Amino acid sequence: MDKPLQIVITGANGFVAKNLRKYLSEKNIHLISISRKNFKSFKNETKIVSKNYDQKSLLPKIKKSDALIHLIGIGKQSVNTDYESINFQLTRKIVSLSKKAKIKKFVYASGLGVSSDTCVGYFISKYKSEKSIINSKIDYTIFRPSYIVGKDDLFTKYLKKSIKKDEIIIPGSGKYSIQPISINDVTKIIFQSIVDKKFKNKIIDLVGPEIISFEKYIQLFLQKKKIKLCYVDIEKAYNLAITDSKFDYGVDDLNILVGNFVGDHEKLRNLSKINFQSVKELLKTGALL
Structure with missing residues (x-):
């Protein structure tokens, strides 16, 4: 019998994460879900509350997981939270953690409109995060979502x-x-990106x-x-x-x-083969x- 998948999800309290965790839980996948704040867990789920995503404490708990889905990000800055620290530096920290934990796959939610030509602060932070993932040499799928x-x-x-x-x-x-x-299509596609090799090392508009x-x-x-x-x-x-x-x-x-x-829906449809x-x-x- 094949060993069941073990998937790590960061930002477990967010809208996409909650729906994704429910979907994966119903598939009897073992989840390790991490959030800064307390949250209600699903079946087959290990809950971790970590205010600063400390590598030393997290590393032994997530080691050799099949995938990590990184869903932490902010869309509005303040004097207390900024794009550089949350969208980029924290992502880089999670990438480093994933490498040390020998995680096989990294899935990231970037943003539709991200490019090397952008001059928008939000997109710049997401672009820098994309580059840190690609440069890590981990097998990745980067999604650039529109409104979910x-x-x-x-x-x-x-x-x-x-x-x-x-x-x-x-x-x-x-x-x-x-x-x-x-969101129902998003959860299916994120899961597919982990189990289907066609998604290996691709940047895909999630539209x-x-x-x-x-x-x-x-x-x-x-x-x-x-x-x-x-x-x-x-x-x-x-x-x-x-x-x-x-x-x-x-x-x-x-x-x-x-x-x-707007993004390339045809590419997404051809890869996923789902009815949107x-x-x-x-x-x-x-x-x-």
């Missing part, structure tokens, strides 16, 4: 909160494009089959609810993002939206409300 949507994703939570206030803020025209992908405007996404989400859409001039939106920490959008949220980033869920159809059902 499901019942409890951050954007869905924002929209539900805005509905209660009877107003949703849309920066600029709202005509810029997004390419959302269902859905449909390109949709930000404005249209919100309209479909609302299910004909009479909620006020408040369009904020893009210059004013940037000013608020820079000066008001309570504004609904951060500077890099706006950079990503205005950047109009239509996010438009998902929105029409009202399942996210």
Whole structure:
């Protein structure tokens, strides 16, 4: 009988991680899940709470695991948390830990829009992380995700909160494009990247089959609810993002939206061979409300 897979997941409390852990647990895979804060564990799961991801304490617990899925990252900076320390330096630390632990596979969630030409702080931190993974010589799969949507994703939570206030803020025209992908498809693909050699040493856009405007996404989400859409001039939106920490959008949220980033879904479909869920159809059902 083959030895069951053992997979390490960092950032276990996050939206993607929670869904992925549930999916893998149901497949009877042994999970070693790590988070800075306490969390509820699934079956077949070893829970580790580690505030600073200390290598000395973690190393013996994760040694010779089949894969590590690194899902820690921030999308908004403050004086207490910055891209360099969280998105890059911590990733580099986890890469080093993985090498010392002789982990066979490293899976990383980067960002759609990351490239060597970028001048955006968020993308720069993700690009540097990608390079540290590639240079480590570990077998890797790097995903560059668009909006990953499901019942409890951050954007869905924002929209539900805005509905209660009877107003949703849309920066600029709202005509810029997004390419959302269902969390159910994401969990399948991440698992596939570990067990299928076709994903070895690849950088892949993690995007859905449909390109949709930000404005249209919100309209479909609302299910004909009479909620006020408040369009904020893009210059004013940037000013608020820079000066008001309570504004609904951060500077890099706006950079990503205005950047109009779309990815190569055909490459993903050809690799995975799965039938992708239509996010438009998902929105029409009202399942996210």
